[in-house]
Amino acid sequence: MSAAWDVVVIGAGSVGTPLAMSLAERGIRVLCVDEHASAGQGNNKSAIGGIRATHSETAKMRLCLHSLEVFRTWEERHGDDISWLQGGYVYVAYDDEVEELLKGMLPRQQAAGLNIDWIGAARMGKLCPGIHPDGLRGGAWSPGDGSASPMQAASAFRRRAAALGADFRFRERVTALETAGGRVTAVVTDRGRHPCGAVVNCAGSFAAELGAMAGLALPVVPDCHEAGVMEPVEHFFDPMIVDIRRAPGSANYYFYQHATGQIVFCITPEPPIVGTDLRETSAFLPLVAPRMVQLYPRLANLKVRRTWRGNYPQTPDGSPILGQAGPENHYVAVGMCGQGFMLGPGVGELLARQIADELDAADREVLADLRLDRSFASEEALK
């Protein structure tokens, strides 16, 4: 290849940054371009940091099992503190509907290699001291899941990628893709032109706009979620607690106690708030607070420190779109549906293997499941 770069990755976020790292690990000359001032400044930093392999779709479980391995071993392998905490996830059940849904998924999750099982109310009460006991049935418990700091991780991935030779250009926005003979030949930005051998769209909320530059209609529509962080207190519960019951104005909500002792929380508005307006609204705290306080009464006295809004770039079925699409050297890693942080290292590794032509049979299955021209008929149950 005569181009300046073997691969240009568009977006230095939750997915693009670990992808750049995986490419650089293979000696591939990679440039990662992002409109923000540093890695992870788009929706990566809006993520609250949960990392789970607990999904309903096998492809996502596989990708996240790899991600978990990367996050879990990062500090011992590379030395950076990314605030990894293996606290597990619990999906709590207070009614028949949730109990049946969670129990129904267990065989498939266990078959995919997840360490997950049903626990009763007593065990749940021990894992989450002070959780509201009335009507608690128990829930699904996956002790291998955990959490980390999205921004610390993005920064660590960026530094390792750079150390391996990847180049990062920040405050640079992609304006066009040049194509010739069914191939992308260069990425054009507001600050220059980058000839390349391949390009990967990791543009998060802006995936569809970037896709259009390659002539693709990517079914990625961002919607808005709001999150918050509280003051730090001594550690008192381990897992991410997910309550998937619906209530007026919201679907699920979830929270955990970060490595720093701070509780981080997020809620899914219902109906969804479509768009990329990330300005704060007065609706968020009164929506989430009653639910959290009801579930975990002692949180009523814990102070909320900061809140923010982030995007979930949604696809019709709740799973990402991965792999080659459109021009033969054009790849997409988009539509993470708010799970870019936990999917990122797994997705990055998979795409790097695809670009480096190292795919094995299992990889091909994942890529087949998550290809752009799938039916989008099945739906992820644990969005």
Next chain:
Amino acid sequence: MSASRSASRITRHPILDSLAGREVAFTFDGRRLSGREGEAVSSALFANGIQVFGHHPKDGAAQGMYCANGQCSQCTLLIDGLPRKSCIEPLREGMVVRSLEGLPVLEDRPAPDVAAPRTVDTQVLILGAGPSGMAAAAELGRAGVRCILVDDKDRLGGKLVLQTHKFFGSVADCHAGTRGTEIAGILAGEIAALDTVTVWLDSIALAVFSDGAVGIRHPEGYRIVRPAHLLVTTGAREQSLSFPGNTLAGVYGAGAFQTLVNRDQVRCAERIFVVGGGNVGLIAAYHALQADMTVVGVAEAMERCGGYQVHADKIARLGVPIHRRHSILAAHGTERVEAVTIAEVDDRFRPLAGTEKTFRVDTVLVAVGLTPVDEFHEKAAAFGLPGWRAGDAEEIAEASAAMFTGRLRGREVARALGAAGDESAGDWAEKAAVLKSPGGRRHPYAAPSSREGVFPVLHCNQEIPCNPCITSCPHGLITTDGHPILGVPHYSEGCGGCLKCVGICPGLAITMVDWRADAKRPTVTVPFELGEWRVAVGAEYVAMDIGGAELGDVVLRKIRKAPGSPRTRLLQLEAPADIANRVAGIRLVDPADVAPEPEPWPVPLPDEAVICRCERVTAGTIRAHLRAGLRDLNELKALTRTGYGSCGGKTCRPLLARLLREEGIPADEVEGLTERPLFAETPLGYFAGKEEA
């Protein structure tokens, strides 16, 4: 360690009345203590000689009072089992208070007793009931506009309630000549008479949202206010300073000091050093003297103090050294401040080796400038909510100007709502500009040479917005030859010796010399606002000139009350004829008390200074990242936690800006910290309200 400082109360004060309120018992780490019911828990602890409130989880550094204003969280204590900012938590009988060692344990306690969030509509929401907010509310209310005036304190007045000095400005426009503490009462009375103005106290604004709502934490529950107009009168916050030892207990802002001393009447210090010679620092130094503390010195980095000349002169002639062209190098101590080292600086404010001086002090006041609290106004602008601002939130100036711009803005908002005409709008804006003057040209100063009759001597030679002397003279003998408010005053013949001008001058800069009874030993009358117990009739004192130079000995013959100014005393001094016209005051500070240590103490490296006090990140750590090429402060936040803390970057932002300048990094290369709600941490339960039965 602190036992010797027990019962640290101000029991007598020349200006302030003793505080009412019953004594209540509480415990601190198991010790039985008592305090005044309703005062801030932090003040009750200070009054018991306790200034170390806990230790930081990161490095075990001592934590104590810093802002005294509910903005940072340095003073967090475990109060009845819950982590609470002690500077805004009122003391109650039987409270169990514990120091915060590391992270607190979250206990099961009853949820905040508040109603469910509710939405409130209003024409105007005014954030902050200080001088500008109160003046605006009165103006709007009089125009028939419905408004809600919100303040996070338990009383109206903002910083007015801390100001024991008589105000500058214009008598007609902003109560010049009246003390700030009294002005707060006058404005509160105006507001109380208006049924159009609703006052919410103990209520703090948490955020301006993109949907046009403003979230207010009211003691009865969270309120989502939807105003047609938002008027931001949130005042200013004190800038911090980067030096080794800058987070020791005993280093805090001049505003925090005034809160402790003047609002809560706590004797929080014995020996203080003031960094910064602006009005805030100079006034704080004077307040310390009024509370019978020793002001060991004031350091001002410039050739001249930035504050009004009369403020500087007033403390200089009491004998407080003002170290011009000096800056602080370090505060020394392990947990509490034990000493401070300053040094002379060059034209680029770099310390000159060999000029270091160390002073033994227990408190360092940082008064290096104010920053407008304008976040809410900026958010309103970004979100398309009609937003206005006045007072310090708009531009840092004197409270007299804040009152006036508050009125002006109130009038403008009323007009925008169609509730007021445009009478007198033109000269209001001009007058506001005058009142905002930071102090201008200094004129040549010469004491009069006359040795007969009686006449005032105006030890006032700088153009400042102030006119009480002019309005006080019954014969109209004091005039200016320039601007009627800004101009330097002059006296012309015909004085009858009524002493009104001496009593009213906010700068305490007018004396009266009476040659009529004894032309060899004339009587010099000087104003006096320190404790009367500090002087004795018949005793000899060193007389000082306008700027604090020694003139010779005088004898105090009589102490009188000032006419029309009940708390001001007039000292009548018998002075030698050759110095009488130049006597501006008497020295009360013993030079031996304010002398430096024989040798300066060793100073740690500047990199040991703490930039982010919430997360305890040092200048050295941040400098290393900047030198490695980091330019996005959000990435700095991820890597070091700078700005992650409770205060939301309110304290570290200006320090970071200064560090970037020091490193020669151009501003356009740097991505600033993202600003996010909440403005003040708030228990989650406030957003839920009571569970329905």
